[in-house]
Amino acid sequence: MGYGFSREDVAFLGSASGAAALAEVERLELTPATHLRDLERVRREYAGFAAALIETVRLRRKAGAKLRDAGAWLFTDDALQQATPTLVARHRAGRLAGRSVHDVTCSIGAELAELARVCPAVLGSDLDDVRLAIAAHNLAALRYVPAAASSPLPSTATPRNVLLARADALRPVSVGTVVIADPARRADGRRTHDPAKLQPPLPDLLTAYAGRDIAVKCAPGLDFGRLDWSGEIEVVSLDGVVREACLWSPGLTDPGVTRRATVLSASGPAYELSDAESDEIPERGPGAWIIDPDGAVVRAGLVRHYAAKYGLWQLDPNIAYLTGDRVPDGMRGFRIVDRLELREKTLRQELARRDCGALEILVRGVDVDPDALRKRLKLRGAQPYTLVITRIGRTAAVFLCTAHRSIGDLAGV
Template sequence: MGYSFGRDDVVFLGSAAGVAALAEVDRLELTPATHLHDLERVRREFGARSGALVETVRLRRRAAAKLVDPGWWLFTDDALQQATPTLVARHRADRLSGRTVHDVTCSIGAELIELARVCPSVLGSDLDDVRLSMAAHNLAESRNVLLAKADALVPCSTGTVVIADPARRADGRRTHDPAKLQPPLPDLLAAYPGRDLAVKCAPGLDFDRLDWSGEIEIVSLDGAVREACLWSAGLSEPGVTRRATVLTSRGGSVAYTDADPDEIPDQPPGEWLIDPDGAIVRAGLVRHYAAKHGLWQLDPNIAYLTGNSVPDGVRGFRIVDRLELREKTLRRELARRDCGSLEILIRGLDIDPDTLRKRLKLRGTNPYTLVLTRISRTAAAFLCTT
C-alpha cells in the first residue's frame, strides 16, 4: 500500500513551498540502496510532509513510463495504477473529438486532459475528494474542464457523452466479473439508458456475461494489450461490433474490425509464421487481419498465421524446418545447427517453455526460434529464424 494522501497534502504539494520541496526531494536517488539514508534526510528537513513528498516523487518517476509529461502531476498509488496510458487516452479522445463529454469516474484526470484538447467542454466527476483535488491540480491549465463530486451511478449531466472507468479490483484482487467492478458494470450501463456511452474495461473481462449491442474495442500499445472499451451503438460505425486497435509509441495506429473481409485460403504453411498482435487475437479478428495482409491460418482454431511475406512493421519468423515434436528429435536438430539461444513460442499445447529449454541442453552459438503448436489434432514444431 502506498502513502495515504489527504486534501491538506494536495494543498501543500501544489503550493510554492510544496513545489520547492518536491524539487529538493527529486534530487535524491530514492533507490532501495539509498532508501533509509534518503528517507532520514527528508524527514529531518520536511518533518510530517516527508511521506507525501517521497511518495509523490516516486509516483512521478513511475508515471513517466505511462503518461506524457507527468512532471507536475499529483497521484495516489492506486490512481496511477488505474490511469489510462496517455496514448490510449488520446486515441479514445480522438474518437470523441468535438463532443461534450462527461467522465463519471475521472480520478486524477488522465482521461480528462486528453479530452480537453479535442472537446469543447468536458465534465469530470468522482466520489473521492483527494482524487478530485489532484485532478484540479493536474488540469489547472485546462480552461474547458469542470469538476464535481458525484456518484457515477447517479446521472448529473444531460446531452453529454458519458465515459467511465470502473475499478477492476474486488476484495483486493483483480476481477474479470463485470458485476464485481466498482461501480458494477451492469449497474453503470443501466444508469445511462439511451445515452452515448464509452466504458473502459480490462481486456480479460468476461464479455459473454454482458448484453452489449454496441462495439467492443481491444487496444494494444507497443505490442502489449492495454484495455477493452465498450462503445454504445451511437458511437460505433454501422456493422462494427468488434475492433482491434494497434497503437505504437511512435504515433502509429492501425485498426481492424469485424466488418472487414475474413476470407482466407486453406493452404500448407508458407515461408513465414506470424504471431498477430494480442489486441487482434483477443478481439477475435485473426482471420480479418490475415485477409488484409494475404496470410492464412495454420489451424482454424489457432492464432498463428503463415504466408510468404510479412506485413510492414510486424515481426515474422522464417521457417527453416518443420520437426517432429519429440525432445530427442529437437535436441539432435538443435545441436546439429549449433543452437545456443532459443526463443520458444507456444499456442494450443500445454508445454512449459523454460522447462523444455533446459531439457534441450543447448550448447551452441546460433540463435533460433521454436514455434510449437498444433495443426488439426497433430502437434507441430517449426524451427525458425527472425
C-alpha cells in the same frame, strides 16, 4: 496500497513551497538501500509532509513510462496503476473530438487531459475528494491550447473547457454529454473479471446511462459473455501489450461494427481492424513465414479478418498463428527453416547441429512449458532461433524459424 494522501498533502504539494521541496527530494536516490537515510533527511527538513514528498517522487519516476507530459503531476499509487496510458487516452479522445464529454470516474485526470485538447466541454466527476484535488492540480500543470481556446492557458489555471465536480458515477448529473467511465477492477483486494464486481458494477453503470452515448473502459480479460452488449467492443494494445477493452455504445461506432482491434505504437503508426471487414481466407499448408498477430487482434477475435486483410491464412482454423509468403509491413515474422517432430531428443540433436544458442519458444494449442523445455534442451551454441510449437489438426507441429521484422508502414499496406 501506497501512501494515503490527504487534501492537506495535495495543497502543500501543489504550492510553491511544495514544488521546491519536491525538487529537493527528486535529487535523492530513494532506493531500498538508501530508504532509511533518505526518509530521515526528508523528515528532518519537511516534518509531516515527508511521506507525501517521497511517495510523489517515487510515483513520478514510475509514471514516466506510462504518461506523457506528466512530470509535474501528482498521483496516488492506486490511481497511477489504473490511469490510462497517454497514447490510449489520446486515441479514445480522438474518437470523441468535437463532442461534449463527462468522465464520471475521472480520478486524477489522465483521460480529462486528453479530452480537453479536442472537446469543447469536458466534465470530470468522482467521489474521492483527494483525487479530484489531484485532478485539478494535474490539469493546471498542463500548458496547451484546447479546442475552445485561442491562446495557451496560464500554468496555474484549470483549462477553461473543463469542470470538476464531486458526484456518484451511478447518479447522472449531466445531460447531452457522452459518458466515459473506468470502473475499478478490484474486488476484495483482488483483480476481478466479473462485470458485476467492478466498482461501480458494470451492469449498474450501463443501466444508469441507458439510452446515452457511453464508452466504458474495461480490462481486456473481462468476461463479456456475461453482458448483453449491442455496441462495439474495442480491444487496444500499446507497443505489443494489450491494455484494455472499451465498450462503445451503438451511437459511437460505425454501422456493422461490433468488434474492433486497435494497435498503437509509441514509435510508429497505428492500425485498426474491425469485424465489418472480410474474413475470407484460403485453406493452404504452411507458407514461408509464420506471423503471430498482435494480442489486440487475437483478443478481439479478428484473426481471420487480419489474415484476409494482409494476404495470410491460418496454420489451423482454431489456432491464432498465421502463415503466408510475406510479412505485413511493420510486423514481426518468423521465417520457417525446418519442420521438426515434438520429441526432445530430436530437437536437442537438431538444434545442437545448427549451433543454436538463444532460443525463443512460442507455444499455442499444445501443453508445453517454454522455459522448462529450454532448460532441458541445454543449448550452448551461438546462433539465435525461434521455435514455434503449435497444433495442426490433432497433430503437434514444431517449426524451427529465424525472426525478422518487416520494415514499413503497416497502415499503408
